[in-house]
Amino acid sequence: xxxxxxxxxxxxxxxxxxxxxxxxxxxxxxxxxxxxxxxxxxxxxxxxxxxxxxxxxxxxxxxxxxxxxxxxxxxxxxxxxxxxxxxxxxxxxxxxxxxxxxxxxxxxxxxxxxxxxxxxxxxxxxxxxxxxxxxxxxxxxxxxxxxxxxxxxxxxxxxxxxxxxxxxxxxxxxxxxx
Numbered sequence: 083x084x085x086x087x088x089x090x091x092x093x094x095x096x097x098x099x100x101x102x103x104x105x106x107x108x109x110x111x112x113x114x115x116x117x118x119x120x121x122x123x124x125x126x127x128x129x130x131x132x133x134x135x136x137x138x139x140x141x142x143x144x145x146x147x148x149x150x151x152x153x154x155x156x157x158x159x160x161x162x163x164x165x166x167x168x169x170x171x172x173x174x175x176x177x178x179x180x181x182x183x184x185x186x187x188x189x190x191x192x193x194x195x196x197x198x199x200x201x202x203x204x205x206x207x208x209x210x211x212x213x214x215x216x217x218x219x220x221x222x223x224x225x226x227x228x229x230x231x232x233x234x235x236x237x238x239x240x241x242x243x244x245x246x247x248x249x250x251x252x253x254x255x256x257x258x259x260x
Contacts, residue, residue: 097204097205097207097208097209097211097212097252098208098211098212098215100215101208101211104132104135104137106128106131106132107128108120108124108125108127108128109124109144125142125144138210138211138214138219138222139207139210139211139214140207141203141204141207142203143200143203143204172222172223173222173223173225173226174226175206175210175226175229205250206229206250209229209250209252209255209256210225210229212252212256213225213228213229213255213256216256228255229250229255230247230248231255232250232251232252232254232255232256233247233248233249233250233251233254233255234248234249234250234251234254235248236248236249
């Protein structure tokens with residue numbers, strides 16, 4: 083999903099192109115099952131390693147026992163599941179996806195059929211990286227607030243169980259005319 087966060091726009095246009103990406107492996111791939119697995123400790127160690135090496139934004143789309151935020155229309159503001167601990171943590175933004183409205187293609191809505199939190203997480207991460215460029219390093223609470231303030235409210239007015247706090251709006255969040 084790194085091309086969604088940052089790219090040179092030759093094949094797919096990323097949200098931004100002026101970032102440094104760090105790949106950190108925290109899961110082990112099992113070719114027999116075609117899936118990856120790992121421990122919460124490995125994920126947390128990866129996050130800490132990234133932060134210790136200058137990362138301002140971490141992009142993760144994890145399934146299984148971690149459960150992706152928003153999968154199966156989960157209401158993470160009210161359901162007491164394993165993610166509530168992470169989503170309630172300071173300076174953490176949990177995201178979900180509304181899903182594609184048509185078949186994916188190079189012209190959208192999602193490239194190569196990708197969808198769900200695997201696409202929404204890097205879009206939000208790319209926008210968070212753009213916000214780091216605007217507000218500077220070391221201001222995660224400001225970035226979280228700007229992501230929420232610039233979001234388009236969907237569904238019921240305000241926070242709702244299906245759309246949460248809304249869908250990101252890049253120009254609105256960055257204060258750009260559109």
